[in-house]
Amino acid sequence: MNMPLSVPNFETLPNSEEVVQISQWLKDAGLSSLELSNAHGTRLRISVGDYDPPATPSAALASPAAQTHPEKALSTDIPVKAPYFGNVLLCNPVTKKEFAPEGSSVRAEDTVAMLQIGELTVPITAPQNGTVAQFTAKEGDLIGYGQTVLTLQPA
Amino acid sequence: MSAVHPFGRVLIANRGEIALRIQRACRQLGLETVAVYSEADSQSRHVLEADVALCIGPASAARSYLDADAIILAAKVTGATAIHPGYGFLSENADFAEAVEKAGITFIGPTPESIRLMGDKITAKQTMQASGVPCVPGSDGPLPEKEQDILELASAVGFPVIVKASGGGGGRGMRVVWSADELIKAVALTRKEAQQAFGNPTLYLERFMQKPRHIEIQVLCDTHSKALWLGARDCSLQRRHQKVLEEAPPPGIPPELIAEIGASCAQACRNIGYRGAGTFEFLYEDGIFAFIEMNTRLQVEHPITEETTGIDIVCAQIEIAQGKPLDLEQSAIHATGHAIECRINAEDPFSFAPSPGRVSRWDVPGGAGIRLDTHIVAGSVVQPYYDSLIAKVIARGATRDEAICRLKVALAELQVETILTNIPLHQALLSDPGFVEGGVDIHHLEHWLEKREQS
Numbered sequence: 001m002n003m004p005l006s007v008p009n010f011e012t013l014p015n016s017e018e019v020v021q022i023s024q025w026l027k028d029a030g031l032s033s034l035e036l037s038n039a040h041g042t043r044l045r046i047s048v049g050d051y052d053p054p055a056t057p058s059a060a061l062a063s064p065a066a067q068t069h070p071e072k073a074l075s076t077d078i079p080v081k082a083p084y085f086g087n088v089l090l091c092n093p094v095t096k097k098e099f100a101p102e103g104s105s106v107r108a109e110d111t112v113a114m115l116q117i118g119e120l121t122v123p124i125t126a127p128q129n130g131t132v133a134q135f136t137a138k139e140g141d142l143i144g145y146g147q148t149v150l151t152l153q154p155a
Numbered sequence: 156m157s158a159v160h161p162f163g164r165v166l167i168a169n170r171g172e173i174a175l176r177i178q179r180a181c182r183q184l185g186l187e188t189v190a191v192y193s194e195a196d197s198q199s200r201h202v203l204e205a206d207v208a209l210c211i212g213p214a215s216a217a218r219s220y221l222d223a224d225a226i227i228l229a230a231k232v233t234g235a236t237a238i239h240p241g242y243g244f245l246s247e248n249a250d251f252a253e254a255v256e257k258a259g260i261t262f263i264g265p266t267p268e269s270i271r272l273m274g275d276k277i278t279a280k281q282t283m284q285a286s287g288v289p290c291v292p293g294s295d296g297p298l299p300e301k302e303q304d305i306l307e308l309a310s311a312v313g314f315p316v317i318v319k320a321s322g323g324g325g326g327r328g329m330r331v332v333w334s335a336d337e338l339i340k341a342v343a344l345t346r347k348e349a350q351q352a353f354g355n356p357t358l359y360l361e362r363f364m365q366k367p368r369h370i371e372i373q374v375l376c377d378t379h380s381k382a383l384w385l386g387a388r389d390c391s392l393q394r395r396h397q398k399v400l401e402e403a404p405p406p407g408i409p410p411e412l413i414a415e416i417g418a419s420c421a422q423a424c425r426n427i428g429y430r431g432a433g434t435f436e437f438l439y440e441d442g443i444f445a446f447i448e449m450n451t452r453l454q455v456e457h458p459i460t461e462e463t464t465g466i467d468i469v470c471a472q473i474e475i476a477q478g479k480p481l482d483l484e485q486s487a488i489h490a491t492g493h494a495i496e497c498r499i500n501a502e503d504p505f506s507f508a509p510s511p512g513r514v515s516r517w518d519v520p521g522g523a524g525i526r527l528d529t530h531i532v533a534g535s536v537v538q539p540y541y542d543s544l545i546a547k548v549i550a551r552g553a554t555r556d557e558a559i560c561r562l563k564v565a566l567a568e569l570q571v572e573t574i575l576t577n578i579p580l581h582q583a584l585l586s587d588p589g590f591v592e593g594g595v596d597i598h599h600l601e602h603w604l605e606k607r608e609q610s
Contacts, residue, residue, distance in 0.1 A: 144210025
């Protein structure tokens with residue numbers, strides 16, 4: 001997850017994404033509300049309600065996927081997610097060779113699959129070193145942004 | 156212009172209630188739907204019910220619903236051959252409409268040229284004036300030099316007038332003049348200020364509308380030279396330029412006057428070759444209509460026109476995009492009865508702070524004359540990233556009183572927990588004497604809220 005680097009500039013009101021981020025920080029810190037005001041008399045109050053309450057706070061907050069699939073949070077395998085949407089290519093379209101067969105070792109930034117979007121192709125890369133554990137998408141599948149293509153067992 | 160564009164699969168480039176509304180229209184026309192959505196909306200009703208659903212990006216609208224390239228690519232990979240933009244997001248983006256058409260996909264909306272023309276407020280006004288659509292009466296150019304000419308001009312326009320600096324803006328360089336005897340002094344003073352502040356002494360003059368109402372005309376145009384107007388809506392109840400409650404027809408305005416304005420809007424559409432649905436927005440005061448702008452898209456409040464005319468505007472939009480001629484005649488279009496829409500927002504009814512979160516209870520109203528346009532079901536999560544509109548409660552009645560009465564019952568039936576909504580605000584408004592009498596101006600709600608704060 002994104003760690004708090006700094007509190008957003010309060011010259012202008014934070015946008016909705018920043019508000020979400022701030023409320024996440026509040027939750028992480030176990031706080032229920034925050035109030036800011038500035039010299040112009042602008043006041044901002046953010047209260048954390050029961051919005052999407054995580055079942056097991058520490059694990060569930062670690063990744064959004066863990067909230068919807070709590071069982072996956074227990075596994076040590078790392079999901080490799082699509083950076084865009086498109087049709088899955090598990091084989092290099094030129095050499096026809098599989099990018100990363102099950103059980104093969106890959107290094108961070110290695111291309112493990114590709115997405116075909118019309119005439120465009122976008123690589124899907126490994127987030128870290130590891131062994132390809134399991135494919136969760138098949139050749140040609142149309143998958144959406146953020147969908148898991150395969151899982152890696154960390155090296 | 157009259158080519159037929161058969162398409163079988165429509166991509167809906169929007170979210171929330173309007174995405175579901177468009178999905179319903181597609182279904183009724185036998186068309187398949189593609190829902191493109193952000194990660195935040197994966198459990199949204201229109202996504203779950205779409206023939207094809209594709210997540211195109213993270214919650215950020217800039218990387219999902221506003222990402223024109225992604226949406227066009229999504230249409231290609233899902234085999235959609237038409238795109239409906241809904242309202243907001245990319246709906247009035249001429250470059251998007253152009254890119255869609257260049258990609259060989261049908262844009263369910265006006266031509267990019269029309270969107271561009273109406274997007275520029277000055278060319279829009281000039282175009283409307285040339286077509287005979289009434290604009291704010293005024294000098295139509297710089298003020299004359301001679302005092303007598305200025306006086307004659309101002310009395311022809313009618314007092315009060317507002318004298319404005321051509322180079323001004325942002326509320327500076329303007330002065331309201333209430334009578335002829337103040338005029339010359341005010342012009343001299345404003346001219347001096349304009350010279351000092353903007354380095355340009357050029358002034359112009361318009362009638363000052365003190366307590367205008369917001370009245371708008373719905374139009375529908377096919378690609379076979381038919382342009383129709385579907386009656387008027389009164390959207391005067393606004394807070395910070397956001398409409399809160401709308402009704403059709405506007406109370407207290409003679410139908411003949413509306414018909415005259417409606418006909419001029421339809422004629423303007425023919426003149427510019429307008430295609431699809433659109434809305435002409437006007438300020439109205441003392442029998443005078445003044446064009447403000449044209450919205451080249453479907454409006455949030457389109458259901459009240461559908462309820463009073465019986466015309467499905469979204470289905471019509473799609474059929475127009477398919478190249479079909481409108482099977483309607485102006486003489487057969489009548490506003491029957493009265494319809495009122497309340498926009499239900501997930502927000503604190505007093506502070507107006509957004510109130511996102513899980514909807515644990517969602518008991519909906521029903522019965523004769525009640526329509527609910529919403530994407531919310533019990534258990535839905537209202538996302539914090541987007542507009543807070545969660546539902547539109549629309550009541551129709553034979554009379555305005557009947558519509559108000561039905562609406563009150565419907566709002567009492569709509570039970571929402573545990574997020575906050577503006578339902579209590581609507582309930583209070585429906586009992587406000589000014590609203591009940593009808594015909595309040597665009598400042599009414601703001602004044603009403605100020606009074607509420609003081610009490």
